Amino acid sequence: MVLLLVALVSFIIFRYVGNPVDNILGQEATMAQRAALEDALGLNQPIYLQYFDFLVSAVQFEFGNSYRGALPVAELILSRLPATLELAVTSAVFGVFFGITLGIYTAINRGSFISNFILSSSLIGVSLPTFLIGVLLIWIFSVELNWLPSFGRGEVIDLGWWTTGFLTMSGLKSLILPSITLGLYQMTLVMRLTRAEMLEVLKQDYIRLAYSLGLTNKQIYFFHALPNILIPVITIAGLQLGSVIAFAIITETVFQWPGVGLLFINAVYYVDIPVMSAYLLLVGFAFVIINLIVDLTYILIDPRLRDNQLKSER
Amino acid sequence: MKHPFLESDLYYNFKRTPIAVLSFFVFLIIVIMAIFADIIAPHTPFEPLTLNLLNGFTPPMQANEFTGTIFLMGTDDQGRDLFSTILFGLRISLFVGLMAVFLAMVIGVTLGLIAGFVGGVVDTVIMRFADIQITFPSILVAMLIYGVAKGLLPPDLRYEMSITVLIISIGLSEWVPFARTVRGSTLVEKEKEYVISARMLGLSYPQIMVRHILPNILSPVLVIATITFALAIITEATLSFLGVGVPTTKPSLGTLIRIGQDFLFSGEWWILLFPALTLLLLALSINLFGDWLRDMLNPKLK
Amino acid sequence: MLEIYNLDVNLSYRGSQIKALDNLSFNVYPGEILGLVGESGAGKSMTGLAIIGLIEAPLSISRGKIIFNKQRIEQNANAFRGSKISMIFQDPLVSLNPLRTIGEQLVETIRTHIKFGRKEAIEYAKSLLEEVGIEQERFDAYPHTFSGGMRQRVVIALALAPKPSLVIADEPTTALDVSVQAQILELLKKLCRERETSIILITHDMGVIAETTDRVAVLYSGTLAEIGKTFEVLNYPQHPYTKGLIEATPRIDANSLNSKLYQIPGVMPDLKEIPVGCPFHKRCPRYIKKCVEIKPPLLNERAACWLLDNEKGLL
Numbered sequence: 001m002v003l004l005l006v007a008l009v010s011f012i013i014f015r016y017v018g019n020p021v022d023n024i025l026g027q028e029a030t031m032a033q034r035a036a037l038e039d040a041l042g043l044n045q046p047i048y049l050q051y052f053d054f055l056v057s058a059v060q061f062e063f064g065n066s067y068r069g070a071l072p073v074a075e076l077i078l079s080r081l082p083a084t085l086e087l088a089v090t091s092a093v094f095g096v097f098f099g100i101t102l103g104i105y106t107a108i109n110r111g112s113f114i115s116n117f118i119l120s121s122s123l124i125g126v127s128l129p130t131f132l133i134g135v136l137l138i139w140i141f142s143v144e145l146n147w148l149p150s151f152g153r154g155e156v157i158d159l160g161w162w163t164t165g166f167l168t169m170s171g172l173k174s175l176i177l178p179s180i181t182l183g184l185y186q187m188t189l190v191m192r193l194t195r196a197e198m199l200e201v202l203k204q205d206y207i208r209l210a211y212s213l214g215l216t217n218k219q220i221y222f223f224h225a226l227p228n229i230l231i232p233v234i235t236i237a238g239l240q241l242g243s244v245i246a247f248a249i250i251t252e253t254v255f256q257w258p259g260v261g262l263l264f265i266n267a268v269y270y271v272d273i274p275v276m277s278a279y280l281l282l283v284g285f286a287f288v289i290i291n292l293i294v295d296l297t298y299i300l301i302d303p304r305l306r307d308n309q310l311k312s313e314r
Numbered sequence: 315m316k317h318p319f320l321e322s323d324l325y326y327n328f329k330r331t332p333i334a335v336l337s338f339f340v341f342l343i344i345v346i347m348a349i350f351a352d353i354i355a356p357h358t359p360f361e362p363l364t365l366n367l368l369n370g371f372t373p374p375m376q377a378n379e380f381t382g383t384i385f386l387m388g389t390d391d392q393g394r395d396l397f398s399t400i401l402f403g404l405r406i407s408l409f410v411g412l413m414a415v416f417l418a419m420v421i422g423v424t425l426g427l428i429a430g431f432v433g434g435v436v437d438t439v440i441m442r443f444a445d446i447q448i449t450f451p452s453i454l455v456a457m458l459i460y461g462v463a464k465g466l467l468p469p470d471l472r473y474e475m476s477i478t479v480l481i482i483s484i485g486l487s488e489w490v491p492f493a494r495t496v497r498g499s500t501l502v503e504k505e506k507e508y509v510i511s512a513r514m515l516g517l518s519y520p521q522i523m524v525r526h527i528l529p530n531i532l533s534p535v536l537v538i539a540t541i542t543f544a545l546a547i548i549t550e551a552t553l554s555f556l557g558v559g560v561p562t563t564k565p566s567l568g569t570l571i572r573i574g575q576d577f578l579f580s581g582e583w584w585i586l587l588f589p590a591l592t593l594l595l596l597a598l599s600i601n602l603f604g605d606w607l608r609d610m611l612n613p614k615l616k
Numbered sequence: 617m618l619e620i621y622n623l624d625v626n627l628s629y630r631g632s633q634i635k636a637l638d639n640l641s642f643n644v645y646p647g648e649i650l651g652l653v654g655e656s657g658a659g660k661s662m663t664g665l666a667i668i669g670l671i672e673a674p675l676s677i678s679r680g681k682i683i684f685n686k687q688r689i690e691q692n693a694n695a696f697r698g699s700k701i702s703m704i705f706q707d708p709l710v711s712l713n714p715l716r717t718i719g720e721q722l723v724e725t726i727r728t729h730i731k732f733g734r735k736e737a738i739e740y741a742k743s744l745l746e747e748v749g750i751e752q753e754r755f756d757a758y759p760h761t762f763s764g765g766m767r768q769r770v771v772i773a774l775a776l777a778p779k780p781s782l783v784i785a786d787e788p789t790t791a792l793d794v795s796v797q798a799q800i801l802e803l804l805k806k807l808c809r810e811r812e813t814s815i816i817l818i819t820h821d822m823g824v825i826a827e828t829t830d831r832v833a834v835l836y837s838g839t840l841a842e843i844g845k846t847f848e849v850l851n852y853p854q855h856p857y858t859k860g861l862i863e864a865t866p867r868i869d870a871n872s873l874n875s876k877l878y879q880i881p882g883v884m885p886d887l888k889e890i891p892v893g894c895p896f897h898k899r900c901p902r903y904i905k906k907c908v909e910i911k912p913p914l915l916n917e918r919a920a921c922w923l924l925d926n927e928k929g930l931l
Contacts, residue, residue, distance in 0.1 A: 127544070129555075135578070205710040208670060215728055248453035249556070283454065287450075307760070
């Protein structure tokens with residue numbers, strides 16, 4: 001449903017925004033040239049047919065050619081997807097892991113000097129625009145210290161259908177700065193959420209009961225409180241994964257990371273409509289998948305939801 | 315007799331929270347500097363006639379080797395005084411941010427009120443649309459709208475209209491939180507006696523919505539507006555940094571940082587540092603203040 | 617067994633300290649059930665939390681001693697929590713961890729305090745469940761599959777599992793259906809009598825006090841108004857507030873049919889505005905000049921009221 005709507009929006013963009021003919025041929029093209037191109041692009045058919053064609057070809061990963069460079073969009077995106085996914089996953093792991101750890105730490109040691117320090121720096125982290133973090137990291141680690149590369153993926157190994165930077169030293173080194181840039185924002189968000197939820201959960205009666213039963217702090221924090229904060233944290237982390245895709249655009253631009261985001265921003269810049277609409281569809285698809293995973297995780301964690309699920313299936 | 319505001323918990327807490335006071339005044343100073351940029355700025359960076367290329371790349375607080383002029387924050391490649399450029403850039407950033415928030419607020423509050431008050435199919439359609447939009451990060455939505463708008467405009471207008479387009483894209487990408495909150499509060503207020511009695515008196519829907527419900531739901535709207543303002547400024551800076559924002563002839567903070575990044579490797583660090591610091595200070599002060607405000611007005615977190 | 621001397625609990629509000637519990641002293645004897653009664657906000661629950669050491673900011677214990685079996689516990693309640701003193705909270709719907717089975721929660725508590733192997737702990741947990749009236753087969757069930765009354769039974773099992781010598785029950789039946797309340801109270805009473813465990817029963821219900829407790833302490837605005845054997849306090853109340861509470865309790869008998877229920881005039885003062893003198897004097901039908909000026913101490917080891925000083929037992 002969501003996907004269909006997203007598809008409709010991306011189709012409308014694809015079809016009506018900008019004039020592909022103008023974009024390809026320029027203003028001075030002859031009428032004959034224009035007509036030929038319109039035919040070739042299928043712009044003369046009735047509108048619902050065009051939408052149907054669009055859907056069919058979208059399912060088959062056919063998005064036509066990019067206006068610029070005339071390469072098939074699907075090929076362009078597929079060739080750049082590994083770079084983006086590797087970056088997104090690395091940064092998400094980094095962000096969620098440190099976010100939850102620090103969130104719990106600051107909730108438990110509320111008011112301590114270190115917690116306050118972490119919290120105030122996290123606020124700076126939230127306020128800092130992603131691109132600024134990236135630029136500052138480049139300044140410190142690439143320009144001043146000259147430790148890490150400032151752009152690109154480094155050496156990548158081609159696995160046929162996938163190119164990976166995980167296997168080479170320079171690939172891993174190149175991954176560090178972009179991942180931190182991208183992960184920092186998620187980390188602060190997950191951290192603040194974890195902290196807020198933790199504080200909320202620690203006020204619950206079952207925690208008070210656990211205390212009054214003389215359970216140790218460790219038992220209470222890890223076996224009683226932690227599972228109960230996971231649901232909201234996973235929800236937000238899942239939704240954030242969407243923002244990761246968006247912020248990947250920024251990170252990729254700052255670090256000239258050859259991923260889908262960089263492709264998209266160039267498409268916006270040059271009004272390359274097929275690439276834009278294909279990217280939109282891709283993001284919509286990613287969201288649907290992520291939501292699915294999040295829902296499944298809920299059921300794994302919460303027995304109440306498990307029972308509801310069973311009931312509704314009966 | 316003291317003003318009731320001075321007696322309120324809000325003001326009491328404000329006085330007691332140094333961070334809130336500090337961030338509020340930092341923000342105030344920044345805004346004043348931006349408003350009076352014409353008076354404060356020592357140079358007029360966008361008048362080509364007053365520029366002297368010999369002044370290019372002067373480090374901050376050092377006399378230029380050719381002209382001997384001293385610039386507080388140094389100059390960029392074209393000899394523009396960075397301090398003045400930043401002041402004017404601030405003005406653009408603040409203006410875009412403010413207008414975008416205003417647009418988002420008008421759209422969000424209107425749709426939220428209608429959705430909450432009218433209910434039924436209208437509610438479903440509006441909120442369904444909001445749900446879908448919110449799954450996409452606002453910055454992505456803004457980029458898309460920006461790209462689409464640019465595609466729709468004839469090429470010769472694209473350049474002139476870019477600030478308007480930017481405001482519209484950011485505004486359209488941020489209305490959902492307003493709509494959601496307003497709808498929620500409207501649903502609550504709708505059931506209260508004063509609304510029911512207003513209905514019985516035969517007041518029209520718009521009258522009830524604007525005169526009776528709206529004043530009662532303003533405080534969450536205020537909080538969201540503050541936070542959205544910070545967000546809008548960051549979004550603007552980001553888009554401009556990516557090169558899809560304001561034109562380089564009218565640089566905002568984001569554009570300045572983009573320019574500054576180019577000179578990072580050649581050692582002219584100040585061209586990057588000062589705009590970046592300004593943006594940081596601005597975003598931080600609004601965020602800190604918004605954070606405090608949210609804590610105060612959200613009893614759940616208290 | 618438990619002795620409390622001059623306990624003050626402060627609430628810090630806008631930088632100043634407000635007394636939430638004021639000079640509270642009382643004892644709990646082995647095996648007895650002590651009722652703690654009063655209006656909402658009188659400090660009943662706070663007393664319970666103070667004993668078990670769960671007072672949190674902005675509240676703090678500012679003065680006084682809590683002595684358990686000759687050891688002071690107000691500074692390190694951790695060592696006593698669960699093993700010696702445990703607590704039952706008001707709402708069973710939220711006092712069990714929703715994501716873990718009741719079996720897991722029982723076994724965890726047992727193994728924290730008693731050196732049992734896994735098998736022994738499971739056996740013991742099942743026998744406890746049996747005792748509180750829950751079938752052993754439900755050992756692996758999650759809390760949400762139980763009703764409120766059943767969950768409170770589980771909580772009782774949890775509270776008794778480490779074999780404490782004192783259980784603080786904070787309104788254990790308020791959130792339950794009336795028909796279930798008596799069962800739960802009877803169960804708690806029976807199990808504690810068998811184990812010679814003392815109970816501090818916190819409630820606002822005089823009926824519950826009459827049926828369940830051996831002694832009763834009446835709290836008003838954080839101060840002890842009256843304390844004594846339940847029978848004596850209920851039949852011969854010495855403090856006007858106790859008297860009011862008793863008269864305000866609905867009765868079901870032929871005489872009271874259609875008669876108007878007595879109300880204590882006014883409301884309990886806000887903590888910020890507790891008057892000088894006796895905290896109750898503004899609502900008291902019989903206050904004298906002294907009541908307005910000086911706060912009465914506990915007289916005759918029974919009630920904090922100047923009337924006892926003037927005209928002995930005339931109330």
